[in-house]
Amino acid sequence: xxxxxxxxxxxxxxxxxxxxxxxxxxxxxxxxxxxxxxxxxxxxxxxxxxxxxxxxxxxxxxxxxxxxxxxxxxxxxxxxxxxxxxxxxxxxxxxxxxxxxxxxxxxxxxxxxxxxxxxxxxxxxxxxxxxxxxxxxxxxxxxxxxxx
Amino acid sequence: xxxxxxxxxxxxxxxxxxxxxxxxxxxxxxxxxxxxxxxxxxxxxxxxxxxxxxxxxxxxxxxxxxxxxxxxxxxxxxxxxxxxxxxxxxxxxxxxxxxxxxxxxxxxxxxxxxxxxxxxxxxxxxxxxxxxxxxxxxxxxxxxxxxxxxxxxxxxxxxxxxxxxxxxxxxxxxxxxxxxxxxxxxxxxxxxxxxxxxxxxxxxxxxxxxxxxxxxxxxxxxxxxxxxxxxxxxxxxxxxxxxxxxxxxxxxxxxxxxxxxxxxxxxxxxxxxxxxxxxxxxxxxxxxxxxxxxxxxxxxxxxxxxxxxxxxxxxxxxxxxxxxxxxxxxxxxxxxxxxxxxxxxxxxxxxxxxxxxxxxxxxxxxxxxxxxxxxxxxxxxxxxxxxxxxxxxxxxxxxxxxxxxxxxxxxxxxxxxxxxxxxxx
Numbered sequence: 001x002x003x004x005x006x007x008x009x010x011x012x013x014x015x016x017x018x019x020x021x022x023x024x025x026x027x028x029x030x031x032x033x034x035x036x037x038x039x040x041x042x043x044x045x046x047x048x049x050x051x052x053x054x055x056x057x058x059x060x061x062x063x064x065x066x067x068x069x070x071x072x073x074x075x076x077x078x079x080x081x082x083x084x085x086x087x088x089x090x091x092x093x094x095x096x097x098x099x100x101x102x103x104x105x106x107x108x109x110x111x112x113x114x115x116x117x118x119x120x121x122x123x124x125x126x127x128x129x130x131x132x133x134x135x136x137x138x139x140x141x142x143x144x145x146x147x148x
Numbered sequence: 149x150x151x152x153x154x155x156x157x158x159x160x161x162x163x164x165x166x167x168x169x170x171x172x173x174x175x176x177x178x179x180x181x182x183x184x185x186x187x188x189x190x191x192x193x194x195x196x197x198x199x200x201x202x203x204x205x206x207x208x209x210x211x212x213x214x215x216x217x218x219x220x221x222x223x224x225x226x227x228x229x230x231x232x233x234x235x236x237x238x239x240x241x242x243x244x245x246x247x248x249x250x251x252x253x254x255x256x257x258x259x260x261x262x263x264x265x266x267x268x269x270x271x272x273x274x275x276x277x278x279x280x281x282x283x284x285x286x287x288x289x290x291x292x293x294x295x296x297x298x299x300x301x302x303x304x305x306x307x308x309x310x311x312x313x314x315x316x317x318x319x320x321x322x323x324x325x326x327x328x329x330x331x332x333x334x335x336x337x338x339x340x341x342x343x344x345x346x347x348x349x350x351x352x353x354x355x356x357x358x359x360x361x362x363x364x365x366x367x368x369x370x371x372x373x374x375x376x377x378x379x380x381x382x383x384x385x386x387x388x389x390x391x392x393x394x395x396x397x398x399x400x401x402x403x404x405x406x407x408x409x410x411x412x413x414x415x416x417x418x419x420x421x422x423x424x425x426x427x428x429x430x431x432x433x434x435x436x437x438x439x440x441x442x443x444x445x446x447x448x449x450x451x452x453x454x455x456x457x458x459x460x461x462x463x464x465x466x467x468x469x470x471x472x473x474x475x476x477x478x479x480x481x482x483x484x485x486x487x488x489x490x491x492x493x494x495x496x497x498x499x500x501x502x503x504x505x506x507x508x509x510x511x512x513x514x515x516x517x518x519x520x521x522x523x524x525x526x527x528x529x530x531x532x533x534x535x536x537x538x539x540x541x542x543x544x545x546x547x548x549x550x551x552x553x554x555x556x557x558x559x560x561x562x563x564x565x566x567x568x569x570x571x572x573x
Contacts, residue, residue, distance in 0.1 A: 003513065038526075040509075062509075124509070
């Protein structure tokens with residue numbers, strides 16, 4: 001497994017130009033997640049319109065993998081329903097835990113398929129999942145708020 | 149000096165150095181994280197487990213006597229290694245963190261509202277969090293030394309703030325920073341703290357492996373913590389040295405077997421130090437291993453190890469300074485190629501030609517693909533990184549088995565990493 005396979009151009013491009021970065025109003029839930037072992041940190045906001053994800057915005061510090069993954073995640077989930085977004089989160093998580101033994105579906109995961117190489121670096125899997133974990137948490141809180 | 153110091157002979161005792169990682173020879177520059185282990189240390193532990201294993205102190209048979217002799221022999225070796233007055237000044241814990249927690253909890257027992265604890269912004273989390281917990285519990289106030297732009301403690305600012313004053317009850321600081329490599333003026337700080345009647349605790353985790361710190365009481369500190377696994381010993385054993393009268397004045401920390409004199413259901417009396425602080429079955433094999441590590445370091449020669457580390461560290465500092473995009477976080481001056489009055493830990497950041505900060509975890513992954521092991525992250529010193537205006541850094545740390553050729557491999561891999569992220573793939 002070479003680092004060239006790990007750091008695909010898609011990942012480096014998203015790292016250098018992060019989509020939907022910065023915190024925006026309005027939002028329905030805001031969460032802060034950290035990866036205590038490495039110090040990666042993210043503050044993330046989710047805005048919902050009924051079941052539809054209308055915005056994901058964030059401020060984050062961290063490695064190229066965590067930053068690029070958050071950028072790709074925001075591209076994927078904005079405009080989708082919560083159910084669709086959670087299904088994507090599950091699919092991405094399955095791919096990341098596959099140790100690279102996985103045929104990624106480009107139709108659903110789009111740019112996120114580039115992270116298949118990360119799955120072969122066990123120490124870096126948690127980097128790729130940080131943004132997704134924060135998003136799932138934020139959606140859960142936003143949904144709970146709506147129901148209460 | 150490299151011609152006098154036979155690094156190849158030392159390296160022959162570390163079988164892991166013959167390994168290749170991802171097709172490259174292992175370049176282990178992560179010794180401030182944990183050191184490699186030489187065969188004699190592992191052999192001593194293996195011999196203990198296979199032929200002398202028993203519990204200590206309470207087993208009245210031959211093996212029990214041998215295990216006790218091994219454990220107490222380890223205590224005597226550690227005492228001699230740091231120049232302690234007696235072996236009874238050595239308390240074994242499970243690591244330096246536990247040693248510092250022992251210090252914080254026992255010294256903290258007498259604290260209350262209005263009392264002040266002083267630490268520094270360059271501490272490892274293990275010398276921050278125990279004091280935060282004590283401050284929370286007792287109502288004492290936690291204060292700290294800042295650093296200057298030259299990466300040393302800002303003593304002038306501390307004086308201006310009256311940081312050490314009549315309310316100060318404990319001053320706790322690191323001997324050698326695990327990030328900056330800065331060596332703190334232990335004598336001066338100890339004298340300052342003692343002038344107001346405060347107790348002095350020193351985290352010597354990064355100092356004892358390389359510097360000849362003995363006689364330990366000459367530092368002027370009351371309690372000194374360090375760990376075994378950074379000085380060729382096994383994980384699972386740490387040390388708290390205490391001046392005999394200080395240890396005698398402290399209450400117990402953990403309760404249990406071995407630490408008592410008489411137990412009644414209505415109350416107990418406690419053993420004398422060091423046993424008062426060693427509840428339960430201690431890390432026997434680990435202490436045997438740590439004793440063997442002390443023997444090994446002594447046989448190689450303490451001053452030779454100090455000089456070798458100054459040579460390798462100086463060589464690394466010169467190499468990194470010459471590399472575009474590298475910012476060293478810590479004193480980086482060298483004299484005749486030797487590091488000056490600093491530890492071997494060298495932390496730095498990496499920036500590409502087009503201004504992109506390469507994150508330490510990406511640096512670490514890239515270097516690992518070339519067999520180079522370093523640490524990336526905040527090195528358990530998040531407040532220090534915040535103070536330096538960075539979230540994380542990459543850190544190299546050599547030891548007695550490190551070579552200039554390994555530093556060359558690091559520099560080459562770093563150059564490749566910087567250019568890879570800079571778009572020159």
